[in-house]
Amino acid sequence: MTYLKQLKELNIIVLGLGVSGLSTVRFLLQNNINPIVIDSRLNAPGLDWLQANAPEIEVKLGDLSKSNLSQANLIIISPGIALAQTDVALAITSGVEVIGDIELFARINTKPVIAVTGSNGKSSVVTLTAKVLEKAGFKVGLGGNIGTPILDLLVQSHDVFVLELSSFQLETTSSLKPVSATVLNISEDHLDRYDGMAHYTQTKHNIYENCENAIYSLDDKETYPIKVNNKLSFAADNADFCLVTQNGQSYFSALDKVLFETSNLKVEGKHNQLNALAVIALLSPWNLETETFKQAFNEFLGLDHRCQLVCSHQNVKYFNDSKATNVGACIASIESLAAGSNKNIILIAGGDGKGADFSTLVPYFDKHIKKLICLGKDAHQLAKLSDSSLLVSSMEDAVNLASEHALSGDIVLLAPACSSLDMYPNFMARGDDFSHFALQQKAN
The missing domain is CATH 3.40.1190.10 (Mur-like, catalytic domain)
Structure with a gap:
């Protein structure tokens, strides 16, 4: 028996109706398998598609504790939901198999x-x-x-x-x-x-x-x-x-x-x-x-928001690495653009550090960073790591201040070492904001 045939005999819950969850539902429906769909959000993002294309599907929204996840033989869970989540963990303890769309x-x-x-x-x-x-x-x-x-x-x-x-x-x-x-x-x-x-x-x-x-x-x-x-x-x-x-x-x-x-x-x-x-x-x-x-x-010209050269103005290069959402990515970004022992980088960093230890950044700041410009939720925590740090409240202020301090041959780098969600909907919006103000410098 193929695995798809086995699935038809199971009571399946698709948990989470985001991008991967909706894709999973579509795939199951294409193979004549009707799952139960559960999402903790009352206005789940894929709900309109379901109502328009599969109104027969049972959908439960809201508090997961009322959804009886243990009724399933198989839960196909969205990656944004942790296995340690109380109701998911209880289902696993009761013997329910929990997989993601990659495993399927x-x-x-x-x-x-x-x-x-x-x-x-x-x-x-x-x-x-x-x-x-x-x-x-x-x-x-x-x-x-x-x-x-x-x-x-x-x-x-x-x-x-x-x-x-x-x-x-x-x-x-x-x-x-x-x-x-x-x-x-x-x-x-x-x-x-x-x-x-x-x-x-x-x-x-x-x-x-x-x-x-x-x-x-x-x-x-x-x-x-x-x-x-x-x-x-x-x-x-x-x-x-x-x-x-x-x-x-x-x-x-x-x-x-x-x-x-x-x-x-x-x-x-x-x-x-x-x-x-x-x-x-x-x-x-x-x-x-x-x-x-x-x-x-x-x-291959690279991906947007990944150490992307936005522009060059008065021999100062502006790089958008908004995707550098953790400490390791920030270090990689600094190392890749550093000019030997010269302090040629003006770094814009900050956001939500998600509990990370920023201390490993110190030797890279000491060796390569000319000015550290900090913004966002954990700005003060980052600013303590460098004597050259400056605090700002917006990306516009950050880029303007960086441009004031930049000399010919310098690099202005956005590599936040933090997530963007304290100030922006995602890292792309943050990178776009940086790029907008960088290009504005060139236009002025």
């Missing part, structure tokens, strides 16, 4: 998968991986924590799936069998959901569980796979996939074979070169032509 995909999918997680850089790596595969002629399904929900992709025709996976998604995933998988890096994030770094790291490592080839960062011991036989490392130096210098030029190297100059990668920063090495490593089982990588790397 894994139980049905028959095509090869490349899986990527990490605290930072996931979106850039999966996007570039997909572009290389497309350049090689593959039809690629890019999804997971980015773009199209995974079950929407499953009903389409693809040769290979490239998945960005968050720790939240990996909590409920056990059957995925990637051809290659990576934990790019580990730094403090989401500690408001996990019982410390060890729990967070362990969850990230679920991605290695059934993979054929584990790709890890030689520079980050927290990413080292333990139970996988085939392991490949990437790093700037001395790794299976690394950077080498010949005749004064920097090259990408794979398993001691020099490939092509790093100048073929158009996005700036050392962290982007490391991301590119991860892509080459992830795709090593495909034995692609070197020219394919060169062409894709040359055409």
Whole structure:
């Protein structure tokens, strides 16, 4: 019996009617499976679609304690809902299986998968991986924590799936069998959901569980796979996939074979070169032509809000890295743009730190930051870390102040080390705000 046929015999609850939840409902309906839909919000975002397209579906809204989750044989949970949530935990204790849409995909999918997680850089790596595969002629399904929900992709025709996976998604995933998988890096994030770094790291490592080839960062011991036989490392130096210098030029190297100059990668920063090495490593089982990588790397201009060059004015560059929502991402951003020992960066940081320890930023501030401009909920906490700090109340004030202090050759960098939700609906809105005022400087 196929898994889809088994599902028809189960009492299924879809818990959470956000993007992934609505996608799950659509997928089940397409396979003649009618779930019960439950959401704690009285005005759940997918409710209008359900009422218009599947009015026969039973929907329960509001207090989860009144929804009797234990009545189900299977709960398909949205990643934003923690397994530790009281009513979910009670259902699990009573024997209800709880999975996410990624696990449902894994139980049905028959095509090869490349899986990527990490605290930072996931979106850039999966996007570039997909572009290389497309350049090689593959039809690629890019999804997971980015773009199209995974079950929407499953009903389409693809040769290979490239998945960005968050720790939240990996909590409920056990059957995925990637051809290659990576934990790019580990730094403090989401500690408001996990019982410390060890729990967070362990969850990230679920991605290695059934993979054929584990790709890890030689520079980050927290990413080292333990139970996988085939392991490949990437790093700037001395790794299976690394950077080498010949005749004064920097090259990408794979398993001691020099490939092509790093100048073929158009996005700036050392962290982007490391991301590119991860892509080459992830795709090593495909034995692609070197020219394919060169062409894709040359055409990839990066993602919005990821260390994105907004403009240059009076030889001052303005970079939008609003996606740097944690300490590790902020450090990576600083390191990638720093000019040796010169303090050439005016950093705009702050927001909601989600309980993170900011102290690890201090050596990077001391070495590279000319001025630290802080805003948002945890502005004062960040400002204590540097003698060069200044406090502002808005992004407009932050950019204006940064421009006043910037000299020729300097960089104004938005890399907040915090989430945006104290001031903005999301990190994109924050980045757009920064970009608007940066461009305004150029126009003045």
